Amino acid sequence: MRKTIAKGSLASSIVCLATAAVCNAAEDPNNINNYLVDITAGAVSAAGIASLDSGITTIETAQDLVVAIQPLTSADQKSAFGLAITPAKTTLFPMPGDVYVKNSWWRLLGNLTLSYAQNEAELSGQTYQKRAISLDTVYFFRLQDDPVYAASDAFQRCSDDTAATVNEKLSDLLQRKVAQKITEVQFKEEQKKILGDRGTETRGCIADELSKAPWNSGRLSISVGQGRLRGIGSSYSLGRQFNLNAQYPAGTQGLIQVSLRRANRALDTDTLGQPQVDFKSSRLAAVRYTYGGEGSSALRVLVEASNAKSSSANAFRDAFMYALGVDKKLAKGMWLEFRLGRSRANDSGTEQTSGLLSLNLAPSLFEFKK
Amino acid sequence: MNVETHNATITGPVELEIMSSSGANVEVFVFDGSKHLARHAFKFGEDTFVVDLPGMAVGQHPITVFVLALTNLNRMYSVLVSFNHEIVAVADGNIPEGGDNDSGSGTLTLTV
Numbered sequence: 001m002r003k004t005i006a007k008g009s010l011a012s013s014i015v016c017l018a019t020a021a022v023c024n025a026a027e028d029p030n031n032i033n034n035y036l037v038d039i040t041a042g043a044v045s046a047a048g049i050a051s052l053d054s055g056i057t058t059i060e061t062a063q064d065l066v067v068a069i070q071p072l073t074s075a076d077q078k079s080a081f082g083l084a085i086t087p088a089k090t091t092l093f094p095m096p097g098d099v100y101v102k103n104s105w106w107r108l109l110g111n112l113t114l115s116y117a118q119n120e121a122e123l124s125g126q127t128y129q130k131r132a133i134s135l136d137t138v139y140f141f142r143l144q145d146d147p148v149y150a151a152s153d154a155f156q157r158c159s160d161d162t163a164a165t166v167n168e169k170l171s172d173l174l175q176r177k178v179a180q181k182i183t184e185v186q187f188k189e190e191q192k193k194i195l196g197d198r199g200t201e202t203r204g205c206i207a208d209e210l211s212k213a214p215w216n217s218g219r220l221s222i223s224v225g226q227g228r229l230r231g232i233g234s235s236y237s238l239g240r241q242f243n244l245n246a247q248y249p250a251g252t253q254g255l256i257q258v259s260l261r262r263a264n265r266a267l268d269t270d271t272l273g274q275p276q277v278d279f280k281s282s283r284l285a286a287v288r289y290t291y292g293g294e295g296s297s298a299l300r301v302l303v304e305a306s307n308a309k310s311s312s313a314n315a316f317r318d319a320f321m322y323a324l325g326v327d328k329k330l331a332k333g334m335w336l337e338f339r340l341g342r343s344r345a346n347d348s349g350t351e352q353t354s355g356l357l358s359l360n361l362a363p364s365l366f367e368f369k370k
Numbered sequence: 371m372n373v374e375t376h377n378a379t380i381t382g383p384v385e386l387e388i389m390s391s392s393g394a395n396v397e398v399f400v401f402d403g404s405k406h407l408a409r410h411a412f413k414f415g416e417d418t419f420v421v422d423l424p425g426m427a428v429g430q431h432p433i434t435v436f437v438l439a440l441t442n443l444n445r446m447y448s449v450l451v452s453f454n455h456e457i458v459a460v461a462d463g464n465i466p467e468g469g470d471n472d473s474g475s476g477t478l479t480l481t482v
Binding site: 060061063088089090091094095096097098099100101110148149151152153155156159160163166167170171172174175178188191192195196198199200202203206 | 391392393394395397399401403404405406409411412413414415416417432434436438440442443444445446448464467470471473475
């Protein structure tokens with residue numbers, strides 16, 4: 001339950017502040033996401049350009065690839081589907097871990113994802129097919145922040161910590177085999193169980209270790225994509241998009257994020273069906289500071305500025321020029337929340353300022369003991 | 371997982387070497403009979419683990435090699451075990467789809 005000066009749910013806003021992660025921007029004035037530029041990794045994706053929300057196949061093996069490209073080759077073509085492949089993570093082109101950590105270039109390559117998506121869209125009374133491709137990758141500035149390396153490091157620590165136990169179990173198993181107390185089949189079964197259990201325990205330990213990773217680790221993500229819209233007798237570019245996002249920790253509680261986006265000759269779909277269709281190019285730069293991202297923090301602050309313009313391409317037009325969010329914990333389960341944003345309106349391009357103050361009370365405050 | 375093994379004859383002193391070039395996390399155990407000789411969990415960036423075994427007596431040794439692999443960057447594992455640079459065990463493959471780990475063992479006779 002909550003007492004608000006402006007109505008709406010702020011639970012999702014809190015999560016957004018706490019994690020600096022993406023939340024779906026709803027038409028909710030309380031949602032901090034509606035005050036922010038999307039500066040998350042992979043914001044340019046083939047699925048995004050083709051407006052495909054689901055049905056994206058991640059390819060890991062040759063069989064996955066065969067199944068995934070079937071819609072492209074079969075006579076009965078599916079209108080909406082997508083596929084994504086990170087070659088280094090597949091069994092087709094697997095990258096060894098020692099190569100992955102060799103230098104920054106290998107890590108960029110190891111995380112390189114290629115994606116394709118196609119979808120149908122009904123625009124101005126005509127059916128169009130959208131097709132898009134994209135490339136994206138991510139790079140962690142410190143090797144120890146890279147989840148792949150961190151998992152291998154945790155794997156070694158977790159395994160070493162419990163080595164004595166498994167050595168003892170395997171030794172006991174071998175003793176019984178030598179003494180012919182168990183058959184070869186039983187030996188294989190027991191060995192599989194011992195090592196299988198060890199795998200499960202070690203994986204749990206790795207997950208625990210990874211959960212302790214800093215929330216604000218420094219990273220860089222780059223994505224490029226382009227799309228095309230095809231109708232009967234017509235074909236338009238959905239533009240080329242480039243996106244560079246970087247984030248860097250500012251102490252243990254702070255995070256600075258920078259986003260640079262560029263869209264070249266993106267079709268303004270509002271002009272479809274008109275005598276002259278319009279294409280727009282735009283650039284967007286945004287910087288954001290987040291304080292208090294850790295769950296235990298009693299103060300959360302988010303400040304953002306961007307150069308959003310009313311003439312920007314569709315994708316960027318609703319971005320806010322300035323946004324401020326402050327959450328102060330008053331008591332357990334009780335937060336005072338303030339939001340302020342200055343933006344250019346989607347339709348008219350005029351500038352407007354929106355602000356709200358709300359009190360968020362956790363439902364647990366209203367639960368009484370029987 | 372198939373751990374392919376070969377018998378070998380070497381002269382002392384004995385040096386055991388375990389090598390891994392895997393996209394999976396790999397742990398290798400080596401036993402002489404039921405006596406633990408060596409164990410190593412590889413983290414990325416490490417490709418070789420070497421241990422001297424000066425106490426290994428002249429004679430025949432029944433060696434068992436266990437390999438455990440957990441998915442990480444990908445499912446691929448590639449492990450070599452050698453005594454005095456003579457390769458005695460190889461495990462090479464992918465963790466099967468649908469699971470996140472795989473394991474296996476192989477035995478051989480080492481004559482010192």
